[in-house]
Amino acid sequence: MSDKTRRVVSVLVENESSVLSRVSGLFAGRGYNIETLTVAPVPDTNRSRITIVTKGSQRVLEQITKQLHKLIPIHKVVEHEEMVEKEMVLAKFPITESLADIQALCDAYNGEIVNVGSDMIIGMAADEPIRIKHFIEASSRYNPIEIVRGGVVAIER
Known part of the structure; x- marks a missing residue:
């Protein structure tokens, strides 16, 4: 190609x-x-x-x-060139990581903490695909256990 x-x-x-x-x-x-x-x-x-x-x-x-x-x-x-695109990602972190830091990370990418368990924290971000890539890169400092990335949704402008 x-x-x-x-x-x-x-x-x-x-x-x-x-x-x-x-x-x-x-x-x-x-x-x-x-x-x-x-x-x-x-x-x-x-x-x-x-x-x-x-x-x-x-x-x-x-x-x-x-x-x-x-x-x-x-x-x-x-x-079309003029599409509004969004993507979502869920990331699971160990409970030993800072809840406030993970919350701040999620907030920066239009997300939030969606679940806290006895041994893990799950954060979510929903943003443009390139920003989701950056979220994943930034989340590596908090030792993610698992990351699940969704597909792009788009609508013509």
Whole structure:
């Protein structure tokens, strides 16, 4: 692939079986790796929104977009520069770490402490994907036990 540019594609589909496999199959068939994939129902409809983040050339992505339009349950495909993107991450820290420091870290990335147990603290952050990357890097100083990163959700501006 030439021009490996980050791309966000949002696809509005009928909420039915095998749609996700057909959509992801188009990317796999072109040799594109899907970096993140998020699927969720659209409220008060029988549709779902699939948000895909990938890297590649504009030319190949245009081919994929054209083929996506040919899939019967597809209603809309948006691949646009002006998308508002957010991602969420959960991080589990040992209880021996400073609760105040972890709270401050989460606050800095639009997050909060979501659970405290007898042996762990779970923090959450929800921000732009690059800031989530920075949250993960910054959290390393607090010895995370586990980090779970969600996929990107996006909406056209």
